[in-house]
Amino acid sequence: MSAVRQKEMVTGRVDYPRGAEVPNVVEKLFALRNQCTECNVCEVACSLAHSPDGTINPQYARLRIDHAPHKPSRVNPLGIGFVAEICHHCGNPPPCADVCPVEGAFYYDPETKAAIIDQDNCIQCMECVPGCPFDVVFVAPSGELLKCDLCGGDPVCVKACATRPEMLNEGKQYVRLPVLFHEEQAEFNAISKQKPEARDEVGMMQAMLERGEISSSA
Amino acid sequence: MESRLLRVNLSTGELTGEVIPHSVFERWIGGSGINNWILWEHFLTHDINCDPRGPDNIFIFGVGPLAGSGAGSGVKGRITFKSPCYNMFGDSAGGGKFPYMVRFSGYEYIAITGRAPRPVYLHICNGEVELRDAAHLWGRDTAETHALLQQELGDYPSKAHTLTISQAGEKQVGIAGVVSDALRIHARGGGGAVLGSKNLKAIAVQGNGGIRIQRPENMLAWSDDFRQRIDGNEAVYGFKRRGTLGAVEMYQHIGSHFWRNNQGNMFRGDEIRSDNWVKKYHKYSEVCSSDCFIACDGKYKIDGSESEAAKKYAGETFRRPEYLTTGSAAGALDVRDWAEVAHWGKLTNDYGIDNQDLSCSIAFLMELRERDLISDRDVAELFGHEQTLRWGNMDDIEACVDAIVFQKNPFGELFRDGPYYGALKYSEMKGQNFMKYATYGKGGASFTEEMRPFPTWMNNMAVASRGADHLKGIGLIEKFQRKDLSKIYFDGRTEAADLSTPELKGACTALVENQVALLNSYGVCLFHWMLDPAGYTPQDYYGQAYAAATGIDYTPEELMLAGERICNLEKAFNSRVGMRREHDTVCERWMWEPNPEGMYEGKVAADMFDTVLDEYYEWRGWDRESGLQTRERLQRLGMDDVADVLAADGALI
Numbered sequence: 059m060s061a062v063r064q065k066e067m068v069t070g071r072v073d074y075p076r077g078a079e080v081p082n083v084v085e086k087l088f089a090l091r092n093q094c095t096e097c098n099v100c101e102v103a104c105s106l107a108h109s110p111d112g113t114i115n116p117q118y119a120r121l122r123i124d125h126a127p128h129k130p131s132r133v134n135p136l137g138i139g140f141v142a143e144i145c146h147h148c149g150n151p152p153p154c155a156d157v158c159p160v161e162g163a164f165y166y167d168p169e170t171k172a173a174i175i176d177q178d179n180c181i182q183c184m185e186c187v188p189g190c191p192f193d194v195v196f197v198a199p200s201g202e203l204l205k206c207d208l209c210g211g212d213p214v215c216v217k218a219c220a221t222r223p224e225m226l227n228e229g230k231q232y233v234r235l236p237v238l239f240h241e242e243q244a245e246f247n248a249i250s251k252q253k254p255e256a257r258d259e260v261g262m263m264q265a266m267l268e269r270g271e272i273s274s275s276a
Numbered sequence: 277m278e279s280r281l282l283r284v285n286l287s288t289g290e291l292t293g294e295v296i297p298h299s300v301f302e303r304w305i306g307g308s309g310i311n312n313w314i315l316w317e318h319f320l321t322h323d324i325n326c327d328p329r330g331p332d333n334i335f336i337f338g339v340g341p342l343a344g345s346g347a348g349s350g351v352k353g354r355i356t357f358k359s360p361c362y363n364m365f366g367d368s369a370g371g372g373k374f375p376y377m378v379r380f381s382g383y384e385y386i387a388i389t390g391r392a393p394r395p396v397y398l399h400i401c402n403g404e405v406e407l408r409d410a411a412h413l414w415g416r417d418t419a420e421t422h423a424l425l426q427q428e429l430g431d432y433p434s435k436a437h438t439l440t441i442s443q444a445g446e447k448q449v450g451i452a453g454v455v456s457d458a459l460r461i462h463a464r465g466g467g468g469a470v471l472g473s474k475n476l477k478a479i480a481v482q483g484n485g486g487i488r489i490q491r492p493e494n495m496l497a498w499s500d501d502f503r504q505r506i507d508g509n510e511a512v513y514g515f516k517r518r519g520t521l522g523a524v525e526m527y528q529h530i531g532s533h534f535w536r537n538n539q540g541n542m543f544r545g546d547e548i549r550s551d552n553w554v555k556k557y558h559k560y561s562e563v564c565s566s567d568c569f570i571a572c573d574g575k576y577k578i579d580g581s582e583s584e585a586a587k588k589y590a591g592e593t594f595r596r597p598e599y600l601t602t603g604s605a606a607g608a609l610d611v612r613d614w615a616e617v618a619h620w621g622k623l624t625n626d627y628g629i630d631n632q633d634l635s636c637s638i639a640f641l642m643e644l645r646e647r648d649l650i651s652d653r654d655v656a657e658l659f660g661h662e663q664t665l666r667w668g669n670m671d672d673i674e675a676c677v678d679a680i681v682f683q684k685n686p687f688g689e690l691f692r693d694g695p696y697y698g699a700l701k702y703s704e705m706k707g708q709n710f711m712k713y714a715t716y717g718k719g720g721a722s723f724t725e726e727m728r729p730f731p732t733w734m735n736n737m738a739v740a741s742r743g744a745d746h747l748k749g750i751g752l753i754e755k756f757q758r759k760d761l762s763k764i765y766f767d768g769r770t771e772a773a774d775l776s777t778p779e780l781k782g783a784c785t786a787l788v789e790n791q792v793a794l795l796n797s798y799g800v801c802l803f804h805w806m807l808d809p810a811g812y813t814p815q816d817y818y819g820q821a822y823a824a825a826t827g828i829d830y831t832p833e834e835l836m837l838a839g840e841r842i843c844n845l846e847k848a849f850n851s852r853v854g855m856r857r858e859h860d861t862v863c864e865r866w867m868w869e870p871n872p873e874g875m876y877e878g879k880v881a882a883d884m885f886d887t888v889l890d891e892y893y894e895w896r897g898w899d900r901e902s903g904l905q906t907r908e909r910l911q912r913l914g915m916d917d918v919a920d921v922l923a924a925d926g927a928l929i
Contacts, residue, residue: 095571097564098376099348103499105486106346112492114346115380117434117484199433199484214496217503218348220564220571224507225516 073165080150083171087121087206087213088239088246089142096123096140100215100238107214108207118198120145120206121215142215142237145194145206147172154205157189172208208240216240277301277341277490277826281314282383282405284398286474287331287390291405296385302828303914305797305835307340308367309842311356314338314387315365316845319358320921324852328360328466329448329473331391337378337439337479338385340799344376344487347821348499348569349812350801351376353456358853359465360473361450361633361693362719362743365849366465369747369796374456374481376566377437381483392475397425401482402433410477417442417626422458425480433484440479442628444681445472450693451633451680451721455625459595460565463630464720465742466693490827498821502812503569511807512570519572520599525550527725531874532755534607534724536646536667537639538715538865541726541874545612547583548602565801572803578615585670586615594622603724604635609642610667623674627681633694633721636714638676640695641687642667643713654706658687694721696863717862718855720744728866729876730755731781731884732772735892738860738885739785741846749789752806754781764810775876778884782892790839791815797842798822815839841913847898847905848918851927857903860889899929 101116101123109118116122121144155164155173163179166172175186180203186195187203196204206213216222216238223236239246279296296310304313318334326332336356343351353375359366378384382403395410413421421440429436437457444452445468452468453461471477489495506512514522527533528549531541543549564571573595580590597605597618605611605620624631641658644650645665655663659679666672679688690705691698699714715722717734720743727733732751740748753761753772762772762780765787771779794814795802798821805812812818815832823829830838850859861867866881893900897909906929910919922928 095564095573097568097571098344098566099569102344102346102567103496106489106492107496109486109492112489112495113486114344114489115484115486118486218499218569220569222503222507225513225570 073162080166081171082149083147083208085170085208085211085240085242086147086246087144087208087216088241088250089121089144090235090237090239090250094123094140094142094237095220097220098123099218099220100142103214103218107209118202118204120196120204121194122196143192143194144215144238146192147206147208148191154186154190154195157185159183159185167207167210170208170211172206174207175203175205177202213238213240277828279306279310279341279385280383280403281385281387282400284386284388284405284407285390286388286392286396286407286476289392289407291407293383293403293405298828301341301826303838304842305340305794305822305838306826307338307343307352307797307799308354308356308369308793309797309838309845310385311336311338311354311367312842312845312849314385315356315358316849316918318387318389319849319852324358324849326358328358328363328366329469331389331474333358333360333389333470333473335388335467335470335474335476336385339375339378340797341825342818342821343799344379344567345489345821345825346495346499346567347800347825348502348567349798349804349818349821350565350568350570352565352796352799352801353378353462354796354799355454355462355467357465357467357470359450359742360448360469361466361697364719364743364853364855365741365846366467367742368453368462368464368467370454370456370460370462371565371801372456372460373566374437374439375799377434377483378481379487380434380485381481382485386479388471388474388476391473395475395477397478397480398476399429399480399482402485403483413440413477414446415443418455418628419458419626421478422455425478429480429482432482434482436480436482438478438480440628441468441471441477442626442681444627444629445469446477447681447683448472448692449629449680449683449688450697451630451637453628453630455628459625461625461628461630463632464745466630468628489825491824494824495821498824499569502817502821505808505811506569506804509808509811515803515807516570516572519574519596521597521602523599524548524602529875531871531876532726534603534715534722534726536610537608537636537643537713538722538726539643540872543606544610545606547614548606548612548617568801568804570804570807576618578618583613583615585613589615589619592619592622594618594625597621600724601631604631608635608639608724609673611670611673612668616670619670620673623677627677629677629681630694630721632724634677634680635724636695636716636721637680637691637698638673640699640710640714641665641676641691644710647713649708649710649713650706658685658690660685696721712864715863715865717744717866718859722863726871726874728871728881729775729879731775731778731881731888732784734862734866734881734885735782735785735888737866738862738889739892741843741850744862747802748792749785750792750802750806751781751784751788752809753784753788761810778887778891780891781884781888782890783895785888785892786895789843790836792839793842794818794835794839797838837913841915844905844910844913844915845918847896848915848922848927851904851922852925854927855903857889857893857901860903902929904929 101119104119221237281294283292352369356367381400395414396407397410418440448469450466453463454467577593578589601621605617696716703710717737723746732754736749757773759770759773772784791814815835871879
């Protein structure tokens with residue numbers, strides 16, 4: 059697989075010389091643990107969007123759905139769930155690019171500032187795989203290394219997710235949070251720190267009652 | 277567009293791969309269409325009147341070209357065979373992960389014939405196929421079998437996904453289904469009995485091959501648009517939260533439940549009447565079909581504090597009950613506790629058995645006992661011991677389930693093919709006609725909803741190719757009285773949505789059957805379409821996605837013809853096994869017993885039944901007297917070859 063379509067998707071190629079100061083990615087991808095329904099939509103959409111010949115294969119996707127056993131909690135009473143493993147777009151240069159021995163194997167999207175692997179220059183030495191602190195540089199069955207490129211600023215996984223905000227906005231109030239976010243760090247921190255009561259249906263109804271948005275007789 | 281078909285002959289152990297050429301896709305679209313064609317071709321060289329439990333029957337699994345294609349409209353696999361319980365055409369759809377993962381394993385269609393000398397399971401991994409010993413899996417339920425197989429096969433090149441049968445399938449119980457990943461059942465028609473008769477315990481797939489999309493740009497654009505349409509439809513949000521359980525309250529309002537073997541049509545019990553189950557037990561969505569933009573499924577956990585009955589099931593988790601799980605437990609059997617309803621769902625799934633046939637069989641016997649038509653001694657004779665048959669009592673119900681699943685006693689043996697054949701055999705045994713108390717249509721078990729006031733639904737039940745089935749020609753236009761949709765489908769006429777007239781009811785069945793056949797052949801979920809049937813037309817809108825996935829550019833008219841062709845092939849199969857107009861009928865209870873309560877009190881199916889059936893045949897272009905197909909219509913559909921076969925069998929006009 060080549061990265062032809064991948065390059066088309068980002069807004070243009072800019073090489074930064076090693077050691078140069080590069081602005082950080084502002085809007086990153088985040089996944090909330092244990093909210094995922096494992097519908098595979100993100101993997102399907104990602105692999106299709108990045109495939110040069112229109113092949114869907116979750117093993118070529120730039121994010122993965124993993125079973126993530128978790129301690130039961132109020133928001134996750136079953137203590138089981140799935141999590142989308144996704145690139146955190148660490149500061150520039152990111153650790154994966156930092157350990158890369160090849161000049162030009164990583165480049166940056168000037169629009170999103172995301173670091174992207176150039177499949178033509180990559181020698182598939184796999185240094186970046188252990189180099190990633192979050193284990194989200196993946197190796198495709200063909201040996202190709204896969205890293206999220208933020209799709210030029212409009213990630214298909216976030217758009218397609220079955221728990222995308224549009225899907226959850228029942229009665230214009232979130233009954234629970236979406237799984238994938240394409241947000242600034244501060245914004246995401248604020249969202250993820252919301253109290254669980256504010257998210258579940260009963261808590262939400264209570265809050266709406268208090269704010270006078272609904273009446274108890276309804 | 278090409279696809280791979282795996283042929284497995286279990287008698288000889290022969291495994292052959294075949295290519296399904298582009299031309300077959302052009303004619304039969306994919307999914308259930310291609311399954312039907314493989315079935316039809318098989319019975320050109322084998323005796324169509326063979327024993328469905330014998331080695332000559334064929335079991336076909338197939339998945340359509342839009343499944344897992346990024347279209348976001350869900351994934352549905354399809355199994356097709358000659359039904360062992362109804363002795364006619366049989367097929368059943370199911371979702372979950374198996375139909376999605378099978379596309380990465382190298383084969384999208386699997387056709388199984390013969391009979392293995394000892395229990396085996398089929399393992400497919402990246403095109404490599406092997407029959408393996410299944411002695412260690414025999415005698416286990418679907419959940420255990422799935423867990424053992426996943427453990428045995430490991431995580432490389434992908435997790436294993438399975439299609440398994442339970443003990444009921446092994447014992448060739450006619451109402452046993454096949455379960456995908458231990459979560460979702462292909463229940464209808466007895467696929468489990470076919471696999472059981474072939475000594476095939478499971479199919480396990482692994483793989484990391486890809487799905488090839490012919491025009492990826494178009495598919496990405498289409499799915500973007502489709503997602504926006506879904507997000508703009510308010511009905512979808514409620515559906516995501518509650519799934520089909522949302523129907524409970526509405527059906528209570530219009531009197532459309534199936535209470536105590538349809539002696540009533542409203543749920544009793546304060547709690548069960550509303551879908552507040554969702555608030556009480558529903559945790560967060562955990563299990564979904566793959567590649568679905570809605571993700572309506574969820575999981576429950578009973579922690580024991582919810583009710584008295586819940587104590588017994590503390591700690592149990594499973595998929596939340598859908599409407600028909602609720603309809604069969606809270607309705608047909610009058611179970612009044614949500615924890616028990618949820619447990620019923622898990623029980624029938626683990627035993628891989630159709631809860632519609634099962635609940636109607638048990639309810640039939642309970643009604644006989646309630647009416648004192650049989651005595652405690654008769655019941656003891658059936659069960660081999662003293663057995664109470666109290667409505668809604670889970671212990672009694674579980675005793676009946678065990679009897680059927682494990683074929684323990686005469687009751688289990690009598691009702692192994694569902695309520696119709698069970699009632700027939702029991703009437704014969706007692707020398708008394710009990711058929712009045714059995715609910716069925718065309719030999720198939722009832723679908724546990726009240727249907728007497730709804731002529732299109734009654735017509736669906738009577739003509740469905742797999743017997744008493746609502747999914748082949750869903751009459752939603754009429755049930756929800758959607759005059760707007762009727763106008764779109766029938767050039768401005770609104771009668772299809774009007775319950776007071778038989779006009780356009782048969783026409784509606786014929787039209788929707790063609791549309792549903794198309795959707796089934798695409799391999800997508802019906803619910804995306806049902807949530808907005810006018811918006812997501814299978815021939816027009818989905819047709820664009822089909823073109824993107826397969827490269828086959830069809831006009832909406834050509835696609836509708838293809839849908840009609842698929843329906844006609846199913847009909848032709850049934851004509852060959854001797855089904856005629858007299859078989860297109862429903863049970864006495866629906867036909868003659870007035871609807872006892874609710875908004876539509878007093879209605880009987882017989883009011884409009886024959887008029888609607890006549891209209892259905894007319895729209896289909898079939899002969900009214902015999903119900904047989906005509907050469908003229910088959911020729912117009914390009915099915916001369918099928919017409920010749922039918923003519924040779926004397927089943928063509």
